[in-house]
Amino acid sequence: MPVIETRQLTKTFGRIRAVDGVSLAVNQGDIYGFVGKNGAGKSTLMKMVCGLTTPTAGEVRLFDGPPCGGNPRIGVLIEEAGLLPNLSAMENVMAKSLVIGLPDAKKRCEDVLAAVGLDPASRLATKRFSLGMRRRLGIALALVGSPDALVLDEPFNGLDPEGTRAMRQLLMHLNEASGVTVFISSHVIDQLDRMATRYGIIAEGRLTAEMTAEDVQEACAESLRVRTDDLTRTTALLQDRLPGVRMRVDADGAIVMPGLTDSAPVASVLRDAGLLVYEMSVQRRDVEDYFVSLMEGGRHA
Numbered sequence: 001m002p003v004i005e006t007r008q009l010t011k012t013f014g015r016i017r018a019v020d021g022v023s024l025a026v027n028q029g030d031i032y033g034f035v036g037k038n039g040a041g042k043s044t045l046m047k048m049v050c051g052l053t054t055p056t057a058g059e060v061r062l063f064d065g066p067p068c069g070g071n072p073r074i075g076v077l078i079e080e081a082g083l084l085p086n087l088s089a090m091e092n093v094m095a096k097s098l099v100i101g102l103p104d105a106k107k108r109c110e111d112v113l114a115a116v117g118l119d120p121a122s123r124l125a126t127k128r129f130s131l132g133m134r135r136r137l138g139i140a141l142a143l144v145g146s147p148d149a150l151v152l153d154e155p156f157n158g159l160d161p162e163g164t165r166a167m168r169q170l171l172m173h174l175n176e177a178s179g180v181t182v183f184i185s186s187h188v189i190d191q192l193d194r195m196a197t198r199y200g201i202i203a204e205g206r207l208t209a210e211m212t213a214e215d216v217q218e219a220c221a222e223s224l225r226v227r228t229d230d231l232t233r234t235t236a237l238l239q240d241r242l243p244g245v246r247m248r249v250d251a252d253g254a255i256v257m258p259g260l261t262d263s264a265p266v267a268s269v270l271r272d273a274g275l276l277v278y279e280m281s282v283q284r285r286d287v288e289d290y291f292v293s294l295m296e297g298g299r300h301a
């Protein structure tokens with residue numbers, strides 16, 4: 001079941017089409033990594049999902065129904081809305097838990113602050129917080145109501161590598177242990193790698209690709225790359241002689257066989273057929289390079 005669904009969602013600011021006809025579905029149990037360069041439209045889409053801004057066109061559906069204001073089943077971190085600057089971290093989460101009517105609020109607030117690495121006993125006003133501390137508190141506020149789903153816009157911004165790792169682990173634990181669905185944006189693919197179960201790529205307001213973590217693994221797996229003087233014959237021959245081997249053809253006419261690293265059987269087929277081999281190499285595509293190419297607006301190869 002889709003927890004979050006957008007249908008042809010569009011937002012324009014004057015002539016800028018910040019989000020341009022995006023239809024995506026975040027399913028129950030997904031950690032959906034929403035990836036795009038600065039200004040690609042991630043925050044604008046997430047704000048529409050959370051009802052913080054109205055769509056110019058299209059529709060948002062939450063839990064298979066129309067969105068209702070401030071849905072308590074969804075915890076949100078978008079920019080820094082909601083921090084009370086003169087209050088401490090504990091007072092901030094307590095304020096939110098009173099608004100949503102949490103039972104046993106004090107214990108829940110202490111637990112959630114500890115989980116994000118903030119001291120519940122600290123009296124420091126949030127206006128004195130570093131960017132990383134504000135991010136942690138924002139995540140605590142998103143979590144305090146034990147939501148079924150989280151919408152997190154660039155949650156790792158301002159966190160150091162150790163803080164990023166701890167936060168990733170926390171989110172993965174919530175997903176695995178409690179089935180919390182996570183819709184998370186980032187322009188740094190490294191932050192989502194080995195965490196996201198699915199990805200959506202946004203470039204200039206458009207969803208240019210959607211894929212599973214397995215798709216990414218396959219696209220970036222070690223592959224044998226072969227280029228000969230006759231692509232059609234080579235493809236037919238390899239399909240015939242090496243059944244079960246997956247193949248794709250790259251833009252330069254090379255046949256790429258993901259997962260195959262032993263060149264001997266391929267070399268022998270090509271030699272017997274008298275084909276001229278221009279190139280035969282084992283290559284591995286860098287995950288970051290792959291995403292950068294998709295973020296530029298390229299299609300999912």
Ligand SMILES: Nc1ncnc2c1ncn2[C@@H]1O[C@H](COP(=O)(O)OP(=O)(O)OP(=O)(O)O)[C@@H](O)[C@H]1O
Nearest residue numbers: 013016018036037038039040041042043044045187
């Ligand atoms: N309130 C606004 N008024 C005018 N233009 C806006 C407004 N909000 C966003 N935009 C424009 O819409 C486009 C998408 O912006 P958005 O903030 O959604 O991108 P983003 O992918 O979240 O970027 P970042 O990673 O930098 O946060 C950008 O061109 C931005 O300048």
